[in-house]
Amino acid sequence: MRIRRASPTEASVLSALALSAKQYWGYSPEDIERWRPLLGISADDIATKPTFVAELENAVVGFYSLDPAARTCELDHLWVSPHLARHGIGRALLAHAVNTARFAGASSIIIDADPNAEPFYVACGAVRRGIVAAPVVGDPARVRPQLSLRVAPQPA
Numbered sequence: 001m002r003i004r005r006a007s008p009t010e011a012s013v014l015s016a017l018a019l020s021a022k023q024y025w026g027y028s029p030e031d032i033e034r035w036r037p038l039l040g041i042s043a044d045d046i047a048t049k050p051t052f053v054a055e056l057e058n059a060v061v062g063f064y065s066l067d068p069a070a071r072t073c074e075l076d077h078l079w080v081s082p083h084l085a086r087h088g089i090g091r092a093l094l095a096h097a098v099n100t101a102r103f104a105g106a107s108s109i110i111i112d113a114d115p116n117a118e119p120f121y122v123a124c125g126a127v128r129r130g131i132v133a134a135p136v137v138g139d140p141a142r143v144r145p146q147l148s149l150r151v152a153p154q155p156a
Contacts, residue, residue, distance in 0.1 A: 003092065003096050005050075005051070006063060006065075008047045014051075017081060022035060022039055022114070027136060041063075041065065041077065051063065051065040051077075052096055061081045061089055062081060062090065064094070066109070071105070072106050073101040073110070074110045075110065090120060097109065098149065107153070108149060108151055109126075110148055113126075121149065127147060
């Protein structure tokens with residue numbers, strides 16, 4: 001697997017991957033359609049935010065995007081092709097994101113997580129800092145965990 005910077009020309013590929021990965025969790029078609037704009041990646045997003053893809057045999061199989069701020073970065077996206085879930089791609093992308101955030105001077109990464117992804121992030125060292133109400137069809141009590149992942153400072 002190779003991780004490289006995304007190209008703005010890959011916006012539609014990344015958007016389709018995010019949509020496919022979100023559908024993996026079994027959400028209703030109505031919820032997926034409601035989230036479609038949030039799952040879209042634009043060429044401008046890729047050009048202005050650190051966005052990296054994971055490739056296997058020249059195929060994009062995952063990606064992440066960070067939104068840098070003063071002392072933190074927000075993880076805008078982290079998605080892996082559903083047929084390759086649980087193969088270490090997400091963990092490799094998150095480790096790469098931590099390094100990217102570290103080099104940007106961040107001390108933490110803020111993650112607004114899908115509830116299905118919380119165990120993954122916690123296993124990678126993230127800590128829940130709160131929740132946000134996020135009802136969906138069939139689950140009016142659903143919440144999105146708000147997580148924080150510490151970024152160790154660069155060695156001197």
